[in-house]
Amino acid sequence: MGIILGVIFHFIGGFASGSFYMPYKKVKGWSWESFWIVGGLFSWLIVPPIAAYLTIPNFMDIITASSSQILGTVFLMGLLWGVGGLMYGLGVRYLGMSLGNSVILGFCSAFGSLIPAIYYNYVPTAGKENQTISHMLQNTGGQWVLAGVAVCIIGIAICGRAGTMKEKDLTPEAKQASVKEFSLVKGLIIATISGILSAFFNFGIEAGKPMADIANANWQATHPGEGNFLFQNNVIFVVILWGGLTTNFIWCMILNARNKTFGDYTNKKTPLNKNYLFSALAGTTWFLQFFFYGMGESKMGNGASSWILHMSFIILVANLWGIYLKEWKGVSGKTRSTIVIGILTIIASVCIVGYGNSLAQQ
Secondary structure (H helix, E strand, C coil): CHHHHHHHHHHHHHHHHHHCCHHHHHCCCCCHHHHHHHHHHHHHHHHHHHHHHHHCCCHHHHHHHCCHHHHHHHHHHHHHHHHHHHHHHHHHHHHCHHHHHHHHHHHHHHHHHHHHHHHHHHCCCCCCHHHCHHHHHHCHHHHHHHHHHHHHHHHHHHHHHHHHHHHHHCCHHHHHHHCCCCCHHHHHHHHHHHHHHHCHHHHHHHHCHHHHHHHHHHHHHHCCCCCCCCCCCHHHHHHHHHHHHHHHHHHHHHHHHHHCCHHHHHCCCCCHHHHHHHHHHHHHHHHHHHHHHHHHHHHHCCHHHHHHHHHHHHHHHHHHHHHHCCCCCCCCHHHHHHHHHHHHHHHHHHHHHHHHHHHHHC
16 A cells, blocks of 8 residues: 555656646746746745645754754755756756656656765765665666666657757747747757756755654654654755755846846736746645655655656656647657657656666665
């Protein structure tokens, strides 16, 4: 039953992540950097501590009692992930929900499985001896994971090919109709960097596990025999997202200054109330992905496989939104077939990596 609940929670989280950008499309008259940082304040600063406060008693005591090494590592992973998250918004902006999410999350799922293994290979850590890249190369489970990463790269290449075909199929007007600022080369470069850096969120969760363990132990002390604490990861998210907020806030302020768009926040010629509302809704929906991710991971008890499952659901949901938004309308049948093959290849890679991680856990 725990596994089934874990899958359900991951689906809800994946749906939230695959859907969060939709409210931004309702924002009128604001520049990208303005609505992105308003939504981000809810994603990274306002909602996470509220969620932690409602679910983990004295969560700030856990954070302040943690070592500077743990907090520093988690924050650093958040900073790196924040760059990836920032570029995620730009990737979707230039490629659309379907192609953008497929490329970004393909890289994210692959590197999210590899980054901890590479780190543990060069920074020996007690209890992680069987999770190094060297160990992966020498056992069946690890070899499956690496094979899955290779398949993922192939899937991303197929999706990129589909993007190239789309660019040739459509007139400039048709491209603008499906994705307003469609730019294949710029989008693919940004999406690649975003996918790699976004994977650092997974390692941030792993690095912050000591905090989650304290939250779990405190809960089990008053709920003996009831299994793992469903909301234990919420305390980690608070610290990771401080890092994400830092990078996104600095960059958006730079863009506001460069583009002279500070006036967006008070421009009465725009629907201010609706813009703030939709940005807040987008930001809150974004955080819900990790709120439910934490619940799913607590039930499944397998961080790596949880990450892969989470990514696969996001890819599926984002591509359903891409179909709804008619991002592939007007392209040839061959182009549509190519993007479908690419998406299925990425999903297959996600399953292969998940299978490899399950073997490694055994």
